[in-house]
Amino acid sequence: MNPTGAPGLRKKDFASDQEVRWCPGCGDYAILNAVQTVFAELGLPRERFVVVSGIGCASRFPYYVETYGFHTVHGRAPTFATGVKLANPELSVWVITGDGDALAIGGNHLIHALRRNVDVNILLFNNRIYGLTKGQYSPTSERGKRTPSSPDGSLDRPFNPVSVALGANATFVARSIDRFGAHLRAVLKRAAEHRGASFVEIYQNCNIFNDGAFAPLTDRDGRHENVLYLEHGKPMRFGKALERGIAIGPDGLPRIVDADKDDAAVLIHDESQESPATAFMLGQMSPPEFPLPIGVLRAVQAPVFDREHASRMERAAATPGPDLAELLRGPNPWRV
């Protein structure tokens, strides 16, 4: 992105005059905070941002950001965002969605926006529950979850959002956590810089209907013992003293090794691998067996859908051909 506009904006310049009405203690506040901060740092003028959302708690987001915003219908935000980019590829478009919005009613549009590689940034707030409709299980809820619509425990097997994105051949896939402000801001910045569709799953705490869902990751010990911070070119080490590492065992599956003893076996993270295989493997890892990898799992280049449309239009306009009068006359006119 071209930072020539660099208008010296600050976080507060992206705060709208609307009262933020999420529940006190909701993880969404932290994400809003991070997004506003990152917007100010991107060097783009305020009017170039468009925030598009579907329906759900997360989807109230556009009202709270002082940019162009469109709160649309349930699950379809990627379609509107695609239209915005087709009309004007110069805009920086952000899709704000939740696990129900993006993966249940909107699953189809999510995978197609990703496979086409539309240059939008999709932030999926995953709290593994339906908040706005008061606590039903979502497509990311664990099996057996007891909710008002599943009093005996849900029978659904959950989606792993990162696997869905990788399965759709997304060119940028990352994961972060609402409570990890600095990490989240860094990931959002990377997403903004990526040309093509960026998919960021953000674990988000719903303190009303699913409080503490991610506590094992975010509490004092959890952030060291249960989280693997991925960095491009760096070994996959984790633990308080980075004493453990991820390696591939003789069965081809990931295993945990003593990183100090077996340093050579520890995998080096390469987010730019064309094959999504390693990213997929990482995306599937989770506690208690493995630490949860967060950061950029995959970042590769591919043709950008809206840019390609735009250049096709430009080429067509520049190619000699019929004018409107000739078009209307068609190939075989006759005069009376």
Next chain:
Amino acid sequence: MTSSHGPKATPPNRQRLTEVTVRLAGDSGDGIQVAGSQLTATSALAGNDVATFPDYPAEIRAPAGTLPGVSGFQLQFSSHDVRTPGDRPDALVAFNPAALRVNLPELKRGGVLIVNEDAFDETSLKKAGYSRNPLDGDELSEYRLFRVPLTRLTREALADSGLTTRQVDRCKNFFALGILYWLYSRNVEPTVGWLREKFARRPELARANEKALRAGYNYAETVGIFQTVYEVPAADFPPGTYRNLDGNEAVALALATVAQKSGLKVVLGSYPITPASTILHRASRLARFGVLTFQAEDEIAAVGAAVGASFAGALGVSTTSGPGMVLKSEIIGLAGMVELPLLVIDVQRAGPSTGMPTKTEQADLLMALYGRHGELPLPVFAAGSPGDCFWTVLEAARVAIRFRTPVIVLSEGYLASGAEPWRVPDPEEIEPIDPGFLVDAAEFSGVYARDPRTLARPWIKPGTPGLEHRIGGLEKNEKGEVSYDPANHERMVRLRAAKLEAIARELPPAKLDQGEEGDDLLVLGWGGTYGAVSEAVARLRDRGRRVASLNLRHLNPLPRGLGELIQKFSKVLVPELNSGQLQRVLEATFHRPLDGLHKIQGQPFRVYEIEERAEAMLGAQP
């Protein structure tokens, strides 16, 4: 062909006709539509007025020789103004027994019947449900039957073509076409030119089809199978440049015109569906005119992208047919709620559900008028003829942009693939469209602040400094702030509805197409019934009947003065290809009972159907 060396047969009589209706029928793989289109194009080039009705099965290739697999193409060409593809054909070409069985009941007594006698073998006869060969008995004695060994003659003509038998057999449609060209004194050259262009990369196929065409023509001439050949002199058109145009092509041309006249990028989000798909096909070749086509993952995404594009300052358009329209309804509601321009074109087909996807109907009117949750009246326009699709879409785009509203355009399968000569407009004569974007923050007084005349809100392109704003489906006040205030909701619902009144003020008032106020009967139709209604009323008037006609393009808002106009008639007939949807709307709006004529067969009206009903309503001639 042995006969070409023999003596020339006696020259036939030459007879002038003012109008002819021809139907070709065969298997869906027989090239019926191609042959029909060529006869149409050639007739149009000869100066006739033409109207066509392709009628094909839903299956890409139904089992050969079966009744459901019969594909038909009917056209009427004439030396006067024709408004329909004709009622009963004067001539029928049947490529096989199934085609004969399906179409014979429609052929006029004494009509020309050309059959491919080679196709009347035992298996084919059985497939068509014939226990014995109808060509051999006297059951066809009421028609002028011409038994042509079409397959054999085509094979003989192309014996040295080097093509496979299968390829040769596929040329028999052009052999048959050659016979028709002789019968109706047509020039083969335009079709020869078309073949050479069409098969530029397969010259051997171009040559074979050309040879078949000429062989058919020569066969008819030399064998002298017809005692009479016909001439239909050119029609008396108003001066101008003309072309042949079908309804879906007309829609695509209108989109290019809108883009050029408004300076807006037109973003067409669409998902393939019969019979709307060819709009997407044609529009996808219009990038140089500013039309961007997006083939979405589904109908919802198609219209979502269109609305997103409109939000970003393009004109969003979505084309579909009935079942797709259903899926779009939530997002059309959102577009109405956020008051953005949007064009939705529904090419109606026989429903409900998959219904009869290749057949025509007018049964989506009530859905277009009311098919949204909550209360959100939207403009609904309907095209009256293939060429009128151009003008209807152009007007709908103008209204959508000026009033910041979705506009629904109803076309019909019958218009989509039917063709007619169309007087080509000079683009200079088409008024520009001003998108009227708000660019100056000093003039901004609220996202939903309204122009007092049009009730339109400002349209602001993202990227415009100082005018950042948020829109969405939640109820809001004029400033754009979300509001659950009960009184505000009622006011906003009424305001959105009042936009229709503002639109009505700028559209032309109700006006009769034919006849005068106070005639004994008004025939009031909408959309594609225009042709049959006006033709029927013209014939009735020629016979001295006091009948008026009116075709509605604007279904919502209805034209000003329509209620008063209807009251001037003691009898009103509303013909529709549904069970009475417009009739119901008019009765509820104007508080008077009307008579309906309802046909729900997937087929357009025949002129005589309307004529007979009108006669019955009028009673004996005084």
